[in-house]
Amino acid sequence: xxxxxxxxxxxxxxDVSISTVSKALRNSAExxxxxxxxxxxxxxxxxxxPNNIALSLKNRKTNTIGIIIPEIVHHFFSKVIRGVxxxxxxxxxxxxxxxxxxxxxxxxxxxxxxxxxxxxGFILSISKETLQQQDYHHFxxxxxxxxxxxxxxxxxxxxNCDKVIVDDFKGAKNAVKKLVDQQCKNIAIITxxxxxxxxxxxxxxxxxxxxxxGITPKAKLILKLEDTFNFEEHLDVLxxxxxxxFKSNKKIDGVFAVNELYALTxxxxxxxxxxxxxxxxxxxxxxxxxxxxxxxxxxxTVSQHAQQMGETAANLLIDKLEKDFNEEEEEQFQTVVIExxxxxxxxxx
Amino acid sequence: xxxxxxxxxxxxxxDVSISTVSKALRNSAExxxxxxxxxxxxxxxxxxxPNNIALSLKNRKTNTIGIIIPEIVHHFFSKVIRGVxxxxxxxxxxxxxxxxxxxxxxxxxxxxxxxxxxxxGFILSISKETLQQQDYHHFxxxxxxxxxxxxxxxxxxxxNCDKVIVDDFKGAKNAVKKLVDQQCKNIAIITxxxxxxxxxxxxxxxxxxxxxxGITPKAKLILKLEDTFNFEEHLDVLxxxxxxxFKSNKKIDGVFAVNELYALTxxxxxxxxxxxxxxxxxxxxxxxxxxxxxxxxxxxTVSQHAQQMGETAANLLIDKLEKDFNEEEEEQFQTVVIExxxxxxxxxx
DNA sequence: TTGTACGCGTTATCAA
DNA sequence: TTGATAACGCGTACAA
Numbered sequence: 001x002x003x004x005x006x007x008x009x010x011x012x013x014x015d016v017s018i019s020t021v022s023k024a025l026r027n028s029a030e031x032x033x034x035x036x037x038x039x040x041x042x043x044x045x046x047x048x049x050p051n052n053i054a055l056s057l058k059n060r061k062t063n064t065i066g067i068i069i070p071e072i073v074h075h076f077f078s079k080v081i082r083g084v085x086x087x088x089x090x091x092x093x094x095x096x097x098x099x100x101x102x103x104x105x106x107x108x109x110x111x112x113x114x115x116x117x118x119x120x121g122f123i124l125s126i127s128k129e130t131l132q133q134q135d136y137h138h139f140x141x142x143x144x145x146x147x148x149x150x151x152x153x154x155x156x157x158x159x160n161c162d163k164v165i166v167d168d169f170k171g172a173k174n175a176v177k178k179l180v181d182q183q184c185k186n187i188a189i190i191t192x193x194x195x196x197x198x199x200x201x202x203x204x205x206x207x208x209x210x211x212x213x214g215i216t217p218k219a220k221l222i223l224k225l226e227d228t229f230n231f232e233e234h235l236d237v238l239x240x241x242x243x244x245x246f247k248s249n250k251k252i253d254g255v256f257a258v259n260e261l262y263a264l265t266x267x268x269x270x271x272x273x274x275x276x277x278x279x280x281x282x283x284x285x286x287x288x289x290x291x292x293x294x295x296x297x298x299x300x301t302v303s304q305h306a307q308q309m310g311e312t313a314a315n316l317l318i319d320k321l322e323k324d325f326n327e328e329e330e331e332q333f334q335t336v337v338i339e340x341x342x343x344x345x346x347x348x349x
Numbered sequence: 350x351x352x353x354x355x356x357x358x359x360x361x362x363x364d365v366s367i368s369t370v371s372k373a374l375r376n377s378a379e380x381x382x383x384x385x386x387x388x389x390x391x392x393x394x395x396x397x398x399p400n401n402i403a404l405s406l407k408n409r410k411t412n413t414i415g416i417i418i419p420e421i422v423h424h425f426f427s428k429v430i431r432g433v434x435x436x437x438x439x440x441x442x443x444x445x446x447x448x449x450x451x452x453x454x455x456x457x458x459x460x461x462x463x464x465x466x467x468x469x470g471f472i473l474s475i476s477k478e479t480l481q482q483q484d485y486h487h488f489x490x491x492x493x494x495x496x497x498x499x500x501x502x503x504x505x506x507x508x509n510c511d512k513v514i515v516d517d518f519k520g521a522k523n524a525v526k527k528l529v530d531q532q533c534k535n536i537a538i539i540t541x542x543x544x545x546x547x548x549x550x551x552x553x554x555x556x557x558x559x560x561x562x563g564i565t566p567k568a569k570l571i572l573k574l575e576d577t578f579n580f581e582e583h584l585d586v587l588x589x590x591x592x593x594x595f596k597s598n599k600k601i602d603g604v605f606a607v608n609e610l611y612a613l614t615x616x617x618x619x620x621x622x623x624x625x626x627x628x629x630x631x632x633x634x635x636x637x638x639x640x641x642x643x644x645x646x647x648x649x650t651v652s653q654h655a656q657q658m659g660e661t662a663a664n665l666l667i668d669k670l671e672k673d674f675n676e677e678e679e680e681q682f683q684t685v686v687i688e689x690x691x692x693x694x695x696x697x698x
Numbered sequence: 699t700t701g702t703a704c705g706c707g708t709t710a711t712c713a714a
Numbered sequence: 715t716t717g718a719t720a721a722c723g724c725g726t727a728c729a730a
Contacts, residue, residue, distance in 0.1 A: 054707035117400040403723035
């Protein structure tokens with residue numbers, strides 16, 4: 001079990017100095033062709049590769065991006081990672097993943113762990129608990145130490161950093177507009193409590209689409225669910241909530257759900273209650289998941305273009321990392337909005 | 350934009366030596382309480398944290414695990430990552446992710462990149478292209494440099510390393526046995542070409558279950574699909590293949606599919622052809638995905654316990670990393686088999 | 699009780 | 715053309 005070969009070992013073996021070896025390997029003009037040949041041949045034989053850690057220490061640059069997400073078993077987030085990884089690799093960076101598991105403390109710990117020299121910058125989406133507690137000191141501290149952050153999807157307007165977001169408002173509005181155009185008169189929305197920024201924005205889009213369609217929004221058609229509750233594991237609770245919605249509003253003919261699970265559950269409950277989709281009730285979800293495509297009927301959705309979000313975030317971050325610090329007068333932050341698109345499937349007419 | 354504070358800066362500021370600061374922070378008995386207090390207070394004020402990279406270089410240990418997977422937008426793999434991350438974090442390690450995208454060259458490049466000092470060991474699942482080409486030099490080279498590898502799911506028997514696998518054979522056999530017990534007489538299997546080891550093993554399980562059930566396997570009930578082809582994006586091709594299977598074998602009353610997509614597509618096609626599930630045809634899939642749970646009807650599956658695989662792999666790797674090298678005479682490799690379990694839903698009686 | 703020196707692996711600068 | 719030295723940030727054995 002041989003260790004990785006180092007410059008020092010090559011130097012000793014060939015009876016030259018370390019710096020000669022280093023220069024020879026980088027094809028420096030200072031070194032004679034003779035020595036270069038000798039060194040390079042030896043290095044090749046022993047498969048020499050510079051040690052990344054040593055380079056990181058010397059250059060004070062790790063060429064590694066940290067990505068902190070609330071959950072990885074989730075199509076949206078795994079697609080974002082794929083996008084980040086794609087761009088990162090292309091531009092010579094590695095990606096190190098931290099999961100907050102929607103917990104504030106895990107988010108903080110993970111970030112501190114990585115911020116101590118392991119990475120050059122963060123790409124992250126804020127955990128629900130953090131959003132709820134509104135404690136953002138760790139973001140500000142990280143940035144004040146000169147480590148850039150790019151936030152995506154779940155972002156905070158008050159924090160000064162690059163952001164990549166979906167146009168939640170417009171995406172929701174277009175979706176609901178579609179329902180209005182299809183002659184739906186009683187359109188319900190299944191959404192989250194307002195502290196989840198995306199839930200709030202999507203609700204606003206819903207409201208505006210109704211207004212523009214000449215429909216007066218009704219409070220009882222707005223179902224706001226506590227999103228910290230783990231519905232994935234307690235589907236029955238979710239089903240009851242939605243069943244209640246349908247039962248107390250028998251004229252519902254359209255549903256806009258702010259995520260995939262809500263949408264699918266709505267379809268399931270509706271069917272159970274004897275409604276036909278899309279004949280009696282049309283349903284649209286807001287998601288990038290796989291469930292929609294394979295559901296029966298296949299769900300019409302607002303696509304978020306998750307991979308593109310990841311790519312954009314990675315490019316923003318790396319651009320910042322590689323920017324020449326001299327030329328910039330004032331630090332500039334951008335917010336890139338990724339346009340959504342409506343993917344029409346079978347749950348709408 | 351202040352940089353991260355280092356021992357050196359604290360030393361200069363307090364007019365003591367670097368090592369005094371270092372010792373004071375680690376609460377060494379050598380240092381006077383007075384100095385300790387002073388140093389610790391200052392460190393706290395400036396939020397001093399040791400630089401991970403420097404520690405890695407010094408200790409020749411990064412406390413980071415590299416995980417290489419073929420694809421991240423996939424429930425099985427993302428669940429494995431979650432398992433790895435969970436254990437890794439608990440034991441003080443970070444996780445750095447590399448995607449091979451099912452490509453041999455990307456797998457090699459990614460591994461080389463990480464093997465040069467960035468990580469202490471690998472957890473990986475082999476790409477399809479690598480399996481097909483049967484070129485495993487990069488695994489052997491990595492290990493010969495003293496970097497341990499734990500393979501999961503897609504493994505190679507000939508390679509000497511720790512492995513975590515699912516009992517594909519038994520899982521498949523149990524599933525098919527279930528169909529036999531339910532009085533299915535014409536059970537088809539939708540599987541992959543044999544170079545994907547899991548496909549092969551699952552096919553063998555299928556065959557043995559039939560034998561034991563007193564059913565003679567028929568070649569025309571075995572559909573082997575080219576798995577390098579991207580069915581997810583060309584679903585119509587997959588549908589045609591399966592439709593063909595049903596049409597030329599009208600008596601099919603049971604289907605065992607080696608993955609989620611095949612199973613769902615089989616259900617879809619069967620329904621299209623007028624069959625009822627599970628009345629006319631019962632279907633079982635082999636997967637850990639979400640689609641199964643939310644499909645209509647919900648799909649009975651062989652669960653692989655992906656997260657547990659990840660946890661097991663991480664524990665194996667870290668155990669090896671932290672093992673005292675003196676006490677070991679001969680390097681021992683283990684293969685841990687994770688038992689599958691049959692999750693019965695609505696697609697079987 | 700404090701400080702000096704060294705080494706982890708690399709590169710850049712300067713001296714020989 | 716080659717080599718010695720310093721530096722990146724840290725911890726520790728040893729000297730003062």
